[in-house]
Amino acid sequence: MTEHASVPEKLDPQECLQLISPGGIGRVAFNDPGGPAILPVNYVLRDNSVIFRTAAGGTLDMGLRTGMAGVDFKVAFEVDRFDEAEHTGWSVVVRGGAHLVSSPEEQAELEKAEVHPWAGGDRHLYVKVAATEVTGRRVGNGS
Amino acid sequence: MTEHASVPEKLDPQECLQLISPGGIGRVAFNDPGGPAILPVNYVLRDNSVIFRTAAGGTLDMGLRTGMAGVDFKVAFEVDRFDEAEHTGWSVVVRGGAHLVSSPEEQAELEKAEVHPWAGGDRHLYVKVAATEVTGRRVGNGS
Numbered sequence: 001m002t003e004h005a006s007v008p009e010k011l012d013p014q015e016c017l018q019l020i021s022p023g024g025i026g027r028v029a030f031n032d033p034g035g036p037a038i039l040p041v042n043y044v045l046r047d048n049s050v051i052f053r054t055a056a057g058g059t060l061d062m063g064l065r066t067g068m069a070g071v072d073f074k075v076a077f078e079v080d081r082f083d084e085a086e087h088t089g090w091s092v093v094v095r096g097g098a099h100l101v102s103s104p105e106e107q108a109e110l111e112k113a114e115v116h117p118w119a120g121g122d123r124h125l126y127v128k129v130a131a132t133e134v135t136g137r138r139v140g141n142g143s
Numbered sequence: 144m145t146e147h148a149s150v151p152e153k154l155d156p157q158e159c160l161q162l163i164s165p166g167g168i169g170r171v172a173f174n175d176p177g178g179p180a181i182l183p184v185n186y187v188l189r190d191n192s193v194i195f196r197t198a199a200g201g202t203l204d205m206g207l208r209t210g211m212a213g214v215d216f217k218v219a220f221e222v223d224r225f226d227e228a229e230h231t232g233w234s235v236v237v238r239g240g241a242h243l244v245s246s247p248e249e250q251a252e253l254e255k256a257e258v259h260p261w262a263g264g265d266r267h268l269y270v271k272v273a274a275t276e277v278t279g280r281r282v283g284n285g286s
Contacts, residue, residue: 013172025225029172029181034276035217036179038172038232040225074178082183091183133177 011136016092018138019079021045023081026079028052030098032059043077044113048128049078050094051101051110061125064100072097088140095133099104099128144162154279162222162279164188171270173241175202186220187256193220193237193272194244194253204268207243212223215240217269220272221238231283238276 011019011116013086020026023044030037030121054060063073075098101107110126154162163169173180180202184195188257191281197203218241225232244250253269 023204024227025223027170027172027181027203027221027223029170029179029219031174031179034238036172036174037238038170038181038219038221038236040221040223076172076179076181078170078183079184080168080170084167093181094181095177 008063008137008139011090011138013093013134016094016134016136017045017048019090020092020094022052024079026052026077027078028060028127029078030060030063031074032063039123041081046110046113048131050131051113052127054125054127059091060127061100065127066096073099075129083140088138090138092134092136094129094131094133095127097130098114098127098129101128102107121139149273151280151282154233154281156277159277159279160188160191162191162224162233163235163237166177167195167222169220171272172204172219173206173216176207181187183251185192186222189253189256191274191276193274194256195270197268197270199268200277203270207241207270216242220270222276223226226283229283233279233281235277235279237272237274238278239272239274241270241272 002141024042025040026043027038027040031037039054039060041054043050043052045051046107054064066073075096077094080089080091082091107126167185168183169186170181170183175201184197186193188194191261197207209216218239220237221234223232223234225234233272244253250269
């Protein structure tokens with residue numbers, strides 16, 4: 001094993017939020033009845049909250065509806081950019097409780113913000129992650 | 144919301160394994176005491192198993208050691224390739240139990256296979272995911 005990769009540098013939360021502020025593709029990790037699950041989603045960052053869409057009736061939606069009944073539905077949301085050839089890049093993880101956006105006003109606003117689902121189809125639910133922890137690290141000179 | 148993204152096509156397990164066979168960067172989702180967690184890792188695929196390295200003493204390592212005591216330590220491992228401009232791409236998720244590779248013979252073999260950690264540092268533990276479920280989907284003409 002060659003140890004050519006450099007030791008990762010921790011990023012502060014403000015730097016993390018700045019890195020993920022352009023939006024794009026991230027991955028959300030959550031638990032469904034079979035254990036840990038992970039889904040790529042297209043997200044936007046609004047007022048320091050991660051927002052993405054999901055399909056009604058999917059395992060994430062079902063978990064979120066349980067969460068709405070009073071149980072905090074925890075997720076981890078990750079965004080990264082890597083240059084595999086150069087061994088540089090960064091990764092940011094937002095952890096917190098997720099909930100469905102239920103207010104019609106907020107939904108209408110998000111329609112305007114054009115939160116595109118990557119997978120198309122019937123993804124009419126907006127999910128918002130209330131971050132309780134924002135961490136990140138950078139390797140090499142990745143920016 | 145424009146619905147220009149195409150409906151995703153489900154991929155069969157064999158196609159999924161073929162897509163992730165070159166190795167590279169994936170993300171592993173698991174649970175630590177704070178809930179769902181997610182980490183980007185550099186992986187290889189060997190004999191249809193996902194193998195990557197992690198740091199001794201990290202939350203993943205600690206969870207895995209609990210798993211070694213007889214409790215199945217479940218993870219989800221995801222790899223994707225997307226063209227954000229073209230709205231095409233694919234995502235593959237491998238779910239199953241993860242365990243630390245403890246046999247010195249297998250460790251030596253993996254050293255030769257050069258499973259590089261993306262983050263450098265002391266990542267001397269090899270983790271193997273015994274897949275119980277392999278799913279994937281493709282959007283657009285992504286390959």
